[in-house]
Amino acid sequence: MAKYVVKFGGSSLADAEQFRKVKSIIESDGKRRYVIPSAPGKRFGADTKVTDMLYDCYDAVTNGGTPEKEFKAIAERFDGIINDLRLDLSLENEYAVILENFKNKAGRDYAASRGEYLNGIILANFLGFAFVDAAKAIFFRNSESGGEFDADLTNAALTALLEKERYAVIPGFYGALPDGTIKTFSRGGSDVTGSIVARAIKANLYENWTDVSGFLAADPRIVDEPKVIRVITYRELRELSYMGATVLHEDSIFPVRAAKIPINIRNTNEPSAPGTMIVHDAPEDGDTPVITGIAGRKNFSVISMEKDGMNNEVGFLRRILTLFESQGINFEHIPSGIDTLSVVLSTAVIEKHPNIIELINQVARPNHIEVEHGISMIAIVGRGMKERRGTAARIFSALSHARINIRVIDQGSSELNVIVGIKESDFEKAIKSLYDVFMLSES
Ligand code: ASP
Numbered sequence: 001m002a003k004y005v006v007k008f009g010g011s012s013l014a015d016a017e018q019f020r021k022v023k024s025i026i027e028s029d030g031k032r033r034y035v036i037p038s039a040p041g042k043r044f045g046a047d048t049k050v051t052d053m054l055y056d057c058y059d060a061v062t063n064g065g066t067p068e069k070e071f072k073a074i075a076e077r078f079d080g081i082i083n084d085l086r087l088d089l090s091l092e093n094e095y096a097v098i099l100e101n102f103k104n105k106a107g108r109d110y111a112a113s114r115g116e117y118l119n120g121i122i123l124a125n126f127l128g129f130a131f132v133d134a135a136k137a138i139f140f141r142n143s144e145s146g147g148e149f150d151a152d153l154t155n156a157a158l159t160a161l162l163e164k165e166r167y168a169v170i171p172g173f174y175g176a177l178p179d180g181t182i183k184t185f186s187r188g189g190s191d192v193t194g195s196i197v198a199r200a201i202k203a204n205l206y207e208n209w210t211d212v213s214g215f216l217a218a219d220p221r222i223v224d225e226p227k228v229i230r231v232i233t234y235r236e237l238r239e240l241s242y243m244g245a246t247v248l249h250e251d252s253i254f255p256v257r258a259a260k261i262p263i264n265i266r267n268t269n270e271p272s273a274p275g276t277m278i279v280h281d282a283p284e285d286g287d288t289p290v291i292t293g294i295a296g297r298k299n300f301s302v303i304s305m306e307k308d309g310m311n312n313e314v315g316f317l318r319r320i321l322t323l324f325e326s327q328g329i330n331f332e333h334i335p336s337g338i339d340t341l342s343v344v345l346s347t348a349v350i351e352k353h354p355n356i357i358e359l360i361n362q363v364a365r366p367n368h369i370e371v372e373h374g375i376s377m378i379a380i381v382g383r384g385m386k387e388r389r390g391t392a393a394r395i396f397s398a399l400s401h402a403r404i405n406i407r408v409i410d411q412g413s414s415e416l417n418v419i420v421g422i423k424e425s426d427f428e429k430a431i432k433s434l435y436d437v438f439m440l441s442e443s
Contacts, residue, residue: 002204005034007194010041010049011211012268016084021268034197036172037123038190039115050115058111067102078118089125110182113174120171129167137161138175140183147183158200191249199255206256206263213267214276215247217293222428223435229293231277236292236381239417243295243379288384291438296378298424301347305366310339319363333410347373376427379419386415394437402433
């Protein structure tokens with residue numbers, strides 16, 4: 001029988017009412033067998049996430065204080081959920097152990113992970129599922145950065161452990177180092193846990209339940225009520241996420257992508273909405289929109305250089321690239337002309353290397369070099385543009401009608417995206433006009 005991994009974010013488990021929605025979603029489909037909870041999130045705008053309360057608790061101890069006061073508020077949140085759900089469950093013993101560990105200065109990651117841990121125990125009790133502590137199956141190896149996820153060890157351990165459990169709750173966000181010390185992923189890491197579990201149990205689907213009805217085709221702070229993307233490929237998602245569109249933790253893509261498991265982004269507060277399907281390959285049919293989504297980022301700079309005869313000078317680009325490598329400089333794009341070359345990089349990178357122009361002058365001796373700041377890059381992404389005529393023409397005419405000058409143009413060789421660089425002051429206008437041309441005209 002098919003099996004799904006279902007991950008619920010913090011807002012989906014913020015209080016007892018949300019827990020009831022989660023239970024009804026899980027019980028409405030018997031394939032939803034492995035559940036990954038986040039810690040309780042915000043119940044209202046000014047509320048504090050339990051994870052943040054735990055970090056505060058940890059800070060209180062490291063600053064020489066005691067954790068009791070902060071921890072009391074955390075225990076009250078969990079007890080409130082237990083009481084509202086009328087569960088026959090007490091976490092008093094768990095609280096005592098955690099407080100003791102806090103006083104003994106257990107690490108910051110240990111502190112943060114207790115939100116998922118306690119929420120997992122409550123959810124398992126409420127659903128009647130087994131509770132599987134992530135510290136027993138998600139492993140990190142020691143590394144200079146303080147711990148690196150160990151995919152192979154984890155996969156073997158999780159597969160063996162979950163083979164024995166038909167229905168289980170595995171808390172998100174953390175695992176353990178070889179000596180048992182708790183280690184977390186970066187913030188939002190429960191998404192990553194869901195993906196790792198999906199790979200381990202060879203899930204047919206990874207459902208990621210959150211508080212939006214899918215991945216939006218543009219930033220809702222710029223475009224009014226943008227459409228929800230129904231189907232997106234992993235490659236498109238990567239392009240859009242890189243350019244600032246966020247819905248999932250970046251690292252959650254890799255385990256499921258390799259195993260070709262689709263992800264379905266769903267809304268706990270609107271379970272009837274189909275959400276967004278993230279797939280390995282989408283069938284090419286006439287319904288594929290030309291553009292899947294538009295995203296962009298500000299704060300880029302362009303270094304433009306000109307050199308007579310650059311075209312014939314063997315090694316010009318190599319000298320620039322070797323320089324960047326030796327300085328640890330990461331760049332974004334390198335559009336070039338016959339005697340010209342531009343390098344687009346984030347302004348923060350240039351600020352970290354104030355002597356970069358001098359160094360380029362030394363190694364490449366261009367006739368002219370200048371830097372322009374205040375550039376934003378916009379990616380127009382869509383698997384549907386491949387071998388379809390006119391996409392670039394529509395992009396350029398949309399921007400020209402909006403009286404926007406294009407400073408940089410780049411198209412990936414896979415014909416999956418067109419990237420344009422424009423002045424930051426034109427950013428919002430450009431996104432709106434591109435959205436209007438591609439998304440509104442195709443509805
Ligand atoms: N609770 C953690 C956080 O707030 C992890 C997660 O929610 O995915 O970042």
